[in-house]
Amino acid sequence: MGRFKMSEPRRFNHKYIFVDERKEKLDKIVEKAKRDLGMLPPEEKGYEERIRGAFSDENSHVSRRKANGERISSRVAVVALFVCVFILYYILRGVLIF
Numbered sequence: 001m002g003r004f005k006m007s008e009p010r011r012f013n014h015k016y017i018f019v020d021e022r023k024e025k026l027d028k029i030v031e032k033a034k035r036d037l038g039m040l041p042p043e044e045k046g047y048e049e050r051i052r053g054a055f056s057d058e059n060s061h062v063s064r065r066k067a068n069g070e071r072i073s074s075r076v077a078v079v080a081l082f083v084c085v086f087i088l089y090y091i092l093r094g095v096l097i098f
Contacts (some may be wrong), residue, residue, distance in 0.1 A: 034040045 035043060
C-alpha cells in the first residue's frame with residue numbers, strides 16, 4: 001500500500017528576519033495623518049474595490065435582485081412547507097385518535 005500513497009510537497013513558509021513591525025505601523029499612522037491633513041494626495045483604491053460590483057449594474061437580473069432585497073430560497077421554502085405539513089399531520093392524527 002505504501003507504493004500508492006502520494007506524499008504532499010512541503011508548504012512554502014517564508015518568514016522575514018529583518019522586519020520592524022513597530023516602524024511599519026508608525027509609518028502607516030504618519031501617512032494616514034498626512035493624507036487627512038491634505039499634505040499627500042488621497043489614496044488610490046485597490047483593484048479589488050474598483051472592479052467589485054462593476055458588472056452588476058449591467059445585468060438586469062442582478063439589479064432587480066438588489067432592488068427587491070433578500071428573498072427566501074426555494075430550498076428553505078420547501079423544507080419549511082414539509083415541516084408544516086408534518087406538524088399538521090401529527091396534530092390531526094392526535095385529535096382523531098383521542
